[in-house]
Amino acid sequence: MSLKNFLSSKRVLIFNSIIIAMVAGFGIGVVVLGLNGTWSPKSQVYAEEKPIVVPSSVYDMQNTFRQIAKNVLPSIVEVLTVSTDEQAPEMPETPPFDYFFGPQPKANKGPQVLPKTEGLGSGILVQQNGNTVYVLTNNHVVENANKVTVTLYDKRTYQAKIVGTDPRRDLALVSFQAKPGDQPFVLAKLGNSDELEVGDWVLAIGNPLGLDFTVTSGIVSALGRRGGPNDSINIDSYIQTDASINRGNSGGALVNLRGEVIGINTWIASPNGASVGLGFAIPINSAKRPIQDFIKDGAVQYGWLGASVSDLSPEFASQLGVPSKVTGSFIPDIFLNTPADKAGIEPGDFVIKINGRDIKDTPDLVQTVGDLPIDKPATFTLIREGQEITKTVIIEKRNEKEVRSLKLWPGLAVAPLTADIRSQQGLGKDVQGLIVAQVQDRSTADIAGIKPGDVINKINGTPVTTLKEFYRALNASRQVKISFNRQGVELNIGITR
Incomplete structure (x- = not known):
């Protein structure tokens, strides 16, 4: 085919059309891109240059956060711990010779030293006495640590020692010695956590x-939260916040807009171990006295009442004459010769106030009593048989060894015979009284042989079918004769207070 014929053919026409379309498309694309402000070789189109108006209140908040960070960061430290665990060597099965004559000498008899474990947390500079500087942190940050190192915001590093720890509050105090020529240390201002309200701004x-010396912000999401990793022993309620808290924040500060520490960041609730906006801090008011106890005694001194306490169902509260909307905590037993006993508090009393402050529930009572000053009087407002009375209690220091040797009176919990209980226990309507729901180990009732499931029908000959009748009769005399039914057999025992 000749060149002339080829150029006039349809194939060339189609090919040329494609090229023209491509070029046209490219041109259109350039125009579109230019109009869209994405790219243009001849004109640059920028975002609208109209000034953005930021309310002055927003700038004020930003400046507040900046100032808080500047003021508080120098009082925060990084706490690095090193722990080594010793594990006894595994012993082979004991041969008869060892059984009769004792273990024989063996090689490799010492403990096996496991690899070192490092931990990282935070702390707060709270006090300086001379050259000794004190750092508040969590017990779980320094627990079992053989070595503690604190690093300040200005990167100064010090070897620290543990002054005292307290698992019940998850608090610890460590100290280090200032070096000659050291710059002054910035101590944190401790605020009043009782002033907090839900919705308050806070910084963690x-x-x-x-990631050392991180600042996050949020609000107080809730107050008085309970639970946590050590729920079985911890007596504190917590501040809940959505300020981001992660591992390593433990022992750090939760501060208000005045730059005052109002909480010690302690734990998070999370499905994956990372922050999901559910962080919890110990209120700083719960740490103020422990700081001084640590410095003075190396341990927290807890106030002690000398009674067992529990919550009550509305039905039980009604039987004791407690009004439906009144909150507090029930005392089923007392330890003899303790502050409660000496003050005239009796089993069956319901505590509604301490020093004029309402008691919300049993955990609140436990925490409040623990915080009371040792050897000082405290006013307890009680409901007894439907009447409000007051007792003055001289709070004593809790001594675990002494508690185990004290006599618990009476040491049992009773409940009304409801239809459900009668059905479960196979009790006919002819059986009247109160069923024993629980007996405390080594208590007066336990030693006397009373067992759960027994039905107490008389005390010193007086029939008892309600909780009020039971405690009135129990407290009327130091010598108590208890009549009860056990599997259809009527029995009697005597106990002495």
């Missing part, structure tokens, strides 16, 4: 995941 400051 610490060392999350090793």
